Structure formats: structure tokens, C-alpha cells
Amino acid sequence: MQSSALDTTTIVTSHHSETAHRHHAHPDHRIFGIIVFLVAEAMIFMGLFIAYLTFRAVAPVWPPAGTPELELLLPGINTIILISSSFIIHNADTAIKKDDVKGMQLWFAITAAIGVLFLAGQLYEYFHLEFGLKTNLFASTFYVLTGFHGLHVFFGVVLMLGVLWRSRKPGHYSSTSHFGIEAAEIYWHFVDVIWIILFILLYLLK
């Protein structure tokens, strides 16, 4: 400590040969970054949920008079499908940690297919509902909330397809390097949790 500054000046020369390689040393913070970003994502949904709850709370009748009842069967099935996909996608993570790229690809393909199935189910529901975007305040919030969530499901599917595309190259993902797989999985869990809250708010809460 006493002569710290001056010591360091002499160290400079001895470190000279390492200079070129140094910048590779910095550890990977991307997963932490994704989690921090998802905090912001969660807050958009939080804002929209609380807006919805406020609309409910201040309205004299909710849903506004004349709003048809929502069917529970199809969205119920959709919910079960989406929740189960969170367990399925975790198998991909387990697989890649054992360097099993084929296994990872299989589980990702299944999860992506489930995502597409969910979106198809949601579109089917949209076309068979008896109210449109502008029917009343409930209808508007219903479509914007489910639509905004659907957009996130769509983006999750795109992420998974991206991982599958990249995994064609042997060695791109391995037990030690698989950020893309982990990121897609974390994102997918996030989208699932948001759906559970949405389902409770829009379908179950009376």
C-alpha cells in the first residue's frame, strides 16, 4: 500500500505480454442482463393489469351491461398447454448441459410447436367471440391484454426457431456455452407466468 502507485508502474512492463488477451477475460453477464430486462417487461404488464383493475373498480357494472360471457373451455385448455410447455422446455436445458444437442433440438421443437398451437387457439377464440375491439371497455382491455401477451408468445417462438436454426452448426451450443438456450427458456417461463395472471384477471375474476 505504501508505495502502491509506484509499484504498479513497474508491474506495467511485466504485464505487457498479457495485454493482447486481456479483454477476453470478462465473464458473461448476459443472463443477468436478460433478467434485468424482464423486470422492465414485467412492469409494462403490471401497468396494464393495474389499469384493467382500476377500470373494473371504478365502473358501476363490470363487465359493462350486454357483454357476452366468456367461454372457459378453450382458454382453459390453452392455459394447461402453455403451462406444460414450461416443463417441456426445461428438458432442453437439461439436455444441452449433457452436451445432447439432438435432445435439445427435440425439446425446443416441441415447445415451439406448443407455442404455435397456443396462438392458433387464441386466434380461434378471437374469431368466435361475440364482441369486437371497440364493443366496450371490457372488450378493448381483453383484446389489448391478450394481444400484447400473444405478441410475446410469438416472439418466444421466434427465439426458439432462432436457436434451432443456429444449432444446425455442430458445436454452436455445448454444455459450457448455451446462452441462447437459457435466455429463450427464461423468456418462455416469463411469458407463461404473465399468462397465468392474465387468465385469472380476465377469465376467472368475477
Place this chain on the structure above:
Amino acid sequence: MTQLLQDEAVKTPQVPPVQEKKREWLKYFSFSTDHKVIGIQYLVTSFFFYFVGGFLATLIRTELATPEVDFVSRETYNGLFTIHATVMIFLWIVPAATGAFGNYLIPLLVGARDMAFPKLNAVAFWMIPPGGILLLSSFFVGAPGAGWTSYPPLSLVYNKPGEMIWILSLLILGTSSILGAVNFLVTILKMRAPGMTLNKMPLFCWAMLATSALILISTPVLAGALILLSFDLVVGTAFFNPTGGGNPVVYQHMFWFYSHPAVYIMVLPVFGLISEILPVHSRKPIFGYKAIAYSSFAISFLGLIVWAHHMFTSGTPPWLRMFFMINTMIIAVPTGIKVFGWLATIWGGKLRLNSAMLFAMGFLSMFVIGGISGVMLAAVPFDIHVHDTYFVVAHLHYVLFGGSVFGIYAGTYHWFPKMTGRMVNETLGRIHFALTLIGFNLAFLPMHKLGLEGMNRRIAEYDPKFTALNLVCTIGTYILAVSTFPFIFNVIWSVFKGPKASSNPWGGLTFEWQTTSPPPVENFEIDPVLEIGPYEYGTEEAVKIIKAGPFLALEAAAAQG
């Protein structure tokens, strides 16, 4: 050694280095991932928009020089104050305080080679120019005129295309801000030099940690509100439209859930800058390190639960008004802790009254005025009396100009030698400070009285009895406009012709002063290890460190000659 280098320079042909220099200059227009380049890109871009916003302000004040509508039309006036506020908040103070200083300083202060995600950082910056140009382009289709708050139902019926452009621009700028915050948070938490525990970080890092948390929590809620507002505007839904069963007050809640914390997003980084600048130019340790560090978080937390004090007249029930009034008043406590900490820091110090220090002390005195009028406004009965009057305009300008802008000027003068490798002209800097202080107080102090007497804000014409004071405000604004000329001239002249700066012209102890001015790419040539706290001035170790020169980047220093 130096002689030898000079001989070499004479022998080598002069053309290649010149070309290299030209290319070097172009990097500021490129998708650079160097945090120092990005920081300067943010700073120059936001200063550009500051001058645009300032120009709009002079137009506004010219209109208000007389009680009649004689300079611009009422519609143009609406557009002017809306765009003025939006530019100043989203394109000047937020990108300058967080983007510019956050990006330039954080890696240097924590001893890292760059931000955690350099590419993301560049993406975040390059969203600012399109967002800004988009916003200004709204003048061609009829500028939005519902104020920067864009309250529906007014925003749903007035100049719809302009309003939609305003929303798009804010969504772009908000996303940029969120991406920046992710970077700041991860860099500060994960990339500190060995030995730098959280409690040994420079205080600017604490301030940016608190700011980033606020950005991540509050900005998305504004995005949610704007998405709903754009549905109302374009598709014709009725989220916020009372005629279709919607509720405009919900918009106000969502808007202020972001926009009140936005005040802290604009001022917390500046608190951090002031905490760095005062000890260096007072040659004294900061007073109450932990109190200043943790009070940033207290401000962040409280800042999230006071938003409805903007809505005391929006039908907010009395018990809720009490809650928000008390919370708002409590914010004065952590802010007061900081102010007293700063005062104790400069108390009895060997003050160096250069431009940076003058602006820092200007910040202290002006911000306190804004803080005190803030406590006045927190009181419900008083707020109901002056709501939507010039008292509010005076208050917010004392906080955002007297606070944030003075602080950004202080930071610019303080780190100018580090950023450019040149010193600024102190005489011009002092003239700049004097003109700014005089112009600022002439422009905004009379507004307190105007507001108390009942002059409404956001109107192009007013009762003739207010003429005299309004004229004073207008003259103050012109002085403020003139005050930027010595600054602009000083900066441009100094970048090219200023005397060369040493690596540590102020005798600072944080890492950035231990490397060259400007620092090399990747900042340091040996990995910095924390050996002395950031503010331990007056110790023998401090003297040694300051005398050692740029020991973290000796090669770069040698190459510079």
C-alpha cells in the same frame, strides 16, 4: 526520451497520422461500441437538442413579452410549449444526465474496460437521433398541443397526427432509456474492479444504480399508457375517453407513475456528478459517504409512491391526497441529507473556484430553492391554490434547470479535460456561469409571484396586470440564450486549440484520473485494483497516487508523448 520521440516524428512522413486523425473523428458518427465514444455521442446530441429546446423557449417568451397574442398563433403556441418540454426532458436532460455521463463515466469509475453490453449500448444511443427528428417533424403535420403530459381527452381531439408522432417518439426514446438502464445496472453490479465493494464505489455509481432501478420500474408503465392512448387515438377504443365509458384519470395515474420518478431520473445522476465534483475541488473527503449513497435509494423508493401529488385537483379522494402529500414531504429528508452533506464537504475546504466548481455551487443554491417550493407544492391546500399556474412552472425550472442543467454544465466542465485531452478557457467559463445565473433567476424567479397572483400556465395571452413581470422573465430568457454563446465558443475552440490537459488536472482520486486524457480504447492497460477510497483527499497515499501520473495506461501516455 521525449527528444528521441520528437526526432522520430520528424523522420516519419506526416500524411498517415493525419489521415488516421480524420478517421478518428468519423468514429463519432459511427455505430461505435466504445463507451467513451457513445458517452460523447450522447452528450453532443443532447446538447444539440438543448439548443433546439432553448430556441423554442425564446419563441415562447417572445410571445409572452406582451399580454396580447401577437407573435405566434395560439395553435403554434400550444405546439411550442409541448415540444419545448418534451425535447428538454426526453432529448436533453434524460440522455445527457443518464446517457452521456452514465456511459462515459461508469466503466472508468468502476475500473472496467467497457460497459457490460457494448452493442446494446450503441443500439440505445442510435435510437435517440431518429426519436428526436421524428418528434421535431411533428411541426410539419401540426405539432401536438396537449402539453408534454398529453392528457386525454384533449390529446384525443387536438392535432391527432402530431399526437401520434409524439407517442411514437416517446416509445422509441423510452425503449432507449430502458436498454441504457440494463447496461448501467449490470455494469455497476458485476464489473467493478477488485477491492471495490459497493460501499467503496464513487457516489455517481450509487446514484446511477438508483436511477437505473427507477427507469426499469417506471418507464414501462408510461409505455403501457402510451400504447392504450394510441389505441384510443388511432383505432377509436375508449380506454381514456369518457364518452365511450373510459376513464381519463387512469391515464393520469399511469403517466405520473413514470413522470414523477422521471424528475428523479433527471436529477439523481446530477446529484452523483455533484458528489464527485465537490470533493475534488474542495480537496476534502465527501461528508457522510453512506448517507449520500443510501439516500439516493430512499429518494428512488419514495419517488415511486408520490405520483398523485400531480393530481390533487383531478378528483383524488381526500384520504389519498393525505397519503401522497405526506410521502412527498418526506422526500425532503433524504434530499436534505444530501444537501447538508455537500455543504459540509465544501465547508472549510481549499475551494478551487473554476467553472466546474462554480456551476456545482450554483446547482446547490438554485436546487435548494426548487426543493423548498416543492415542499410548498406538496401541501394540498397550497397546491390547489396554485395548480396550473406559473408557480409550478417556476418550481419545475428551479429543479430541472437550477438543478439538472447547472449540474450537467458542472460535469461538462469537470470532465472536459478527460474527454478531449484539452483544457477549457476558465474566463469564458466564468462569464458563462455569471450570465447563466443572472439570466436564470431573472427568467424564473418572477414566475413564483406571477403564479401566486393567479397567472395560468400554457396560455398565449394573459391579464395586462402581469405585463411588467413577464417582461422581466422574457429579458432573463434572452440573457440565458446569450449565455450559451460563450459556452459553445469555448467548447469548440478548446477542443481544437485549448492547452493540452494532463492526465489528472484536478488531482482526482477515482480511476479515470489515473489513465491518460483522453483514455485509450479499453481505458486501462493494467487491470485497476482499488487501493484508495474515492474521496480520501489530504492523505499521503492520495498525494502519491496523484503524483504517479497515468500509471494505469503508461503505454498510451508514452505514445501520446
